[in-house]
Amino acid sequence: MHDLLRDSPGLPPRDGSGGSGACNPVDRADFEEAARAGDFNLLRSVTYSRTWAVTQFYCRSGNSIDNCETHLHSLWYAYYQCARHVSNESFEQDRWVLDILRTRGRGPLTRHAPAAGVDIARTPDGTVWNDLPFLATDMTEYWIKDYAAMGSKQRLKAATFLAKLASTRVANDRLCQIALVLFRHTFETVRPFGSSSDPDDEDHRRTEGVFTTASLLPSACAWIRESGHNIILLSEVSWNNCSRSIIGRGGHTFVYSELGQRAPGGFSPWRWLYWLKRLHEIVDEALKADEKLLAEQAAKSIDIMLSDVKERNSRILRVFEAAGDAVTQDKDLMGLKKGW
Structure with missing residues (x-):
């Protein structure tokens, strides 16, 4: 398995594609492997690391938040893999929902800007972290693409997780389109x-x-x-x-x-x-x-x-x-x- 914690806050996302609209294929394979192995502590560390890296990169580099878009898609894909594999009957699944809410609780991501006073990290899908941009669209696309291939237990786990998350009314209710x-x-x-x-x-x-x-x-x-x-x-x-x-x-x-x-x-x-x-x-x-x-x-x-x-x-x-x-x-x- 690749080193899932190797990102640096001083560098753009590893593929440097900025705004690709997709999770890096290497990340996808690693996340899937970790989730199937039940290594949820590692994946939780990954989600914390990615959230921290996006924040640090935007605040310190002076570059556009667009350069972090791949990181955001990667973050949601990690959560999605946990949704498929964490038991829907366990409190562990509720902890993962809470983790996303805590990410939203960080509020809008801002940095000091000499000319304007404050820059706000805005994407085409909302403000980081306040709007959890790309969360709803990514989760919807993942569900549409994968639900037929999932086994019955995976499908129930993912559906329960997504419904719990939707019940919090994050992402302007758009998770309910699932x-x-x-x-x-x-x-x-x-x-x-x-x-x-x-x-x-x-x-x-x-x-x-x-x-x-x-x-x-x-x-x-x-x-x-x-x-x-x-x-x-x-x-x-x-x-x-x-x-x-x-x-x-x-x-x-x-x-x-x-x-x-x-x-x-x-x-x-x-x-x-x-x-x-x-x-x-x-x-x-x-x-x-x-x-x-x-x-x-x-x-x-x-x-x-x-x-x-x-x-x-x-x-x-x-x-x-x-x-x-x-x-x-x-x-x-x-x-x-x-x-x-």
């Missing part, structure tokens, strides 16, 4: 139901089209469990600030449904109602397939969605009440009625 991608594939695409016992190991040749509902449902439920409140907030305001237009696009079964005819892309009250309806259908499908654990997970997600929307007295309830009989009389949405 939920749109996952929910489209889980709830809005025609798939066989499958079984939780089907083989689902890491496979880099696998494509999204071969997935079953059973293989994706635990990850979708993790997003509802960890970030359901945020999903409601974004649905209330029909949020669609995605890095690419295709990310917010509705899936086939949603677009051609009664609810999908009324909704734009991205989050919306109508789409939230569709996800709730699909979870009810998935409970029935799981019970018919004798997949009791998956049925329980879907039922728990329904409970969370209903509890959150009622506790908030969400605008979604008003949209539902005004939707007309075709929606309000749907048996799968009855839990939204007053008195239920």
Whole structure:
């Protein structure tokens, strides 16, 4: 393994590419190797080192923050590899989320400038460290590229980590666009139901089209469990600030449904109602397939969605009440009625 701690604060990132928009391939291989080996203490040291190196380089060199862009992408890739391999049932995963929040807590990166007084490290994606530039776009692209190849355990770990991070509302809620991608594939695409016992190991040749509902449902439920409140907030305001237009696009079964005819892309009250309806259908499908654990997970997600929307007295309830009989009389949405 290469020396992951070799960067100097007095030098630009090692490939000298400045603004390449990608993590150095050597870094990627090293981070993946360390994460698979469970060497999370080393990776934590790397993230501290990269954060410190960016700060020191900008403050001491007088050069543009653009020269550190590769370092920033490298930093987020280290966190992403930990997301894939740190257990979603451990407090260690929460520590990694906290580490990112502490990085944000450093506030805007500034340096003394004789002419202007203060220079602020601004990138095309926001201010370092205040806006955590490139975090949301990088994590979204990593998820889109890798989720099909991940094994079921890796997929659940990564989904849980990203949902926990999104629940803190960093990066202007843009991490939640990952939920749109996952929910489209889980709830809005025609798939066989499958079984939780089907083989689902890491496979880099696998494509999204071969997935079953059973293989994706635990990850979708993790997003509802960890970030359901945020999903409601974004649905209330029909949020669609995605890095690419295709990310917010509705899936086939949603677009051609009664609810999908009324909704734009991205989050919306109508789409939230569709996800709730699909979870009810998935409970029935799981019970018919004798997949009791998956049925329980879907039922728990329904409970969370209903509890959150009622506790908030969400605008979604008003949209539902005004939707007309075709929606309000749907048996799968009855839990939204007053008195239920």
